[in-house]
Amino acid sequence: MTRDDVLKVVDEKDIQFIRVEYLDFSGVTRARTVRREALPDVLETGVNFSTAIMSFNSLDHYVPDPLYGPQDGDFWALPDPDTFAIVPYREKTARMFCDLVDVDGRPWEGCPRSALKRLLNQAQKDLGGTLNAAYEPEGMLFKSEGGNLVPADSSKCFSIEGVEVQAGFIKRVVDSLESMGIPVVQVSSEYGPGQYEINLKYGPVLQATDAMVTFKHVFKTIGREEGYVATLMPKPFNELPGNGLHVHLSLFDSNGVNLFQDPGDRRGLEMSELAYCFTGGLLKHGEALTAIGAPTVNSYKRLLPGSWAPAHVCYGPANRSVLVRVPEKRRARRVEFRSGDGCCNPYLFSAALVAAGLDGVKNRIDPGEPVMEDVGHMEKRRLRELGVRWIPRTLGEAIEALAKDEVIKNALGAPLFNEFIKVRRSEWITYAQYVDQWDRDAYLQTY
Structure with a gap:
């Protein structure tokens, strides 16, 4: 499907909401919903997100010593027209998956979908x-x-x-x-x-x-x-x-x-x-x-x-x-x-x-x-x-x-690889340091 095909279907089916989606390193889908009127521009340039969102884990915690911080600007989620689909259980809604690009429109270093391609x-x-x-x-x-x-x-x-x-x-x-x-x-x-x-x-x-x-x-x-x-x-x-x-x-x-x-x-x-x-x-x-x-x-x-x-x-x-x-x-x-x-x-x-x-x-x-x-x-x-x-x-x-x-x-790619490890390690450390009922049952009275 091409950009023009997407715009044609959106017009014919009266689609009003388009979800622009990508996955972070934790496998969590991050997205923005854009209105129909904004779609032509979004298909051309994408939707911006702070790079720092890729340094959040699945607990939605910002990891220690992140690669991406508030000073590191944005990447753009650029929709792939081939992934356009109408969401059947939502009224007048469609979605597209995205490749992540930098400010110059080149594949961004932290994009999992681009790495796969x-x-x-x-x-x-x-x-x-x-x-x-x-x-x-x-x-x-x-x-x-x-x-x-x-x-x-x-x-x-x-x-x-x-x-x-x-x-x-x-x-x-x-x-x-x-x-x-x-x-x-x-x-x-x-x-x-x-x-x-x-x-x-x-x-x-x-x-x-x-x-x-x-x-x-x-x-x-x-x-x-x-x-x-x-x-x-x-x-x-x-x-x-x-x-x-x-x-x-x-x-x-x-x-x-x-x-x-x-x-x-x-x-x-x-x-x-x-x-x-x-x-x-x-x-x-x-x-x-x-x-x-x-x-x-x-x-x-x-x-x-x-x-x-x-x-x-x-x-x-x-x-x-x-x-x-x-x-x-x-x-x-x-x-x-x-x-x-x-x-x-x-x-x-x-x-x-x-x-x-x-x-x-x-x-x-x-x-x-x-x-x-x-x-x-x-x-x-x-x-x-x-x-x-x-x-x-x-x-x-x-x-x-x-x-x-x-x-x-x-x-x-080293940036993606290293930050993925950092994100996953942050969850492991959180788990290892968490005290719950098992700890108390095992050790509280014995020691």
């Missing part, structure tokens, strides 16, 4: 094809009961009851997404009560990432309007399963040939050497990728061994205990990265995944032999034999691993 251009040159992605988000519905939040229903895993009892909610979510140009492949009642997975159709990485951002907005908003709290929080309660975000990645050339496929693969997975090297890059940078894809304190309460969530850095075919799963040969060749969750900034997550894969291809990184066993219940001796590493056990560990990853730093 730059890396995708590099991938097109280096890989000889187009990278595709498909996001598989999981989320939960809660209702208020006696002043407490409880699961919205008692549905069982993959049960028809689950999709029946929430049929109205599911239909509104799917209809809203598809009216905004985002096809949905399937919907499942997941492992936990009130838990659902909605699989978005694969497409070029940028469009797939935009679709994931839209999903986050739609899922939470429709849930709220239906009287629920809809959340992508990784681990809302100890006794309930967690919510993950799996990302499938594939590569096709201009003729539609799957460049990740090779029927002659000696390992029997029908994976090409290119696919193995790409996977090797994902594994080499597994800890750093997890820090970006699972960026909250709560994220690491989901990533536990034996929980169906990955806790180890390895890969394997049809194996849901590993970090990188290779789906069964009955399906097109692709890889699935499994440690992310819905708290991430999808643009940063996609960018880091692309950067890691490119490093694997550039340096011909061999991922080693696939793991066929349930690594979540594997003895430590066996883990050592296979050379399997642990995923970071806390956000603090993950941040330190990310800080040492020069490849990801150089790919994202």
Whole structure:
């Protein structure tokens, strides 16, 4: 869609309010709403925001020693016309996602979406094809009961009851997404009560990432309007399963040939050497990728061994205990990265995944032999034999691993990379220093 196309639709549909949106380093959507009359100028120059907003964490706290302060001026959120969509649950309202630019109109150093676009251009040159992605988000519905939040229903895993009892909610979510140009492949009642997975159709990485951002907005908003709290929080309660975000990645050339496929693969997975090297890059940078894809304190309460969530850095075919799963040969060749969750900034997550894969291809990184066993219940001796590493056990560990990853730093750009670490570290420090009832129960009377 072009600038003129957007203005035409706005006029024909009598759109009065246009949301200009972008994501900060915490994955929080920041936005301004502009009126129809201002749109031509906004499409030309963007809407200004203080650079300091990127130094806020998800608690809305301004981080210590920020890179961006009140003296550092503004960036401009420049709408991408290709992301224009009418918001179906708001009257006369549309939205567009933005690239962030500086005062001269050049990509701003702290823009996650621009970093992803730059890396995708590099991938097109280096890989000889187009990278595709498909996001598989999981989320939960809660209702208020006696002043407490409880699961919205008692549905069982993959049960028809689950999709029946929430049929109205599911239909509104799917209809809203598809009216905004985002096809949905399937919907499942997941492992936990009130838990659902909605699989978005694969497409070029940028469009797939935009679709994931839209999903986050739609899922939470429709849930709220239906009287629920809809959340992508990784681990809302100890006794309930967690919510993950799996990302499938594939590569096709201009003729539609799957460049990740090779029927002659000696390992029997029908994976090409290119696919193995790409996977090797994902594994080499597994800890750093997890820090970006699972960026909250709560994220690491989901990533536990034996929980169906990955806790180890390895890969394997049809194996849901590993970090990188290779789906069964009955399906097109692709890889699935499994440690992310819905708290991430999808643009940063996609960018880091692309950067890691490119490093694997550039340096011909061999991922080693696939793991066929349930690594979540594997003895430590066996883990050592296979050379399997642990995923970071806390956000603090993950941040330190990310800080040492020069490849990801150089790919994202030092200003963005360093400020992301600062933002995430500020939340970890806040959590580590917070005194709550657990501390009192554990220590007050004993000592």
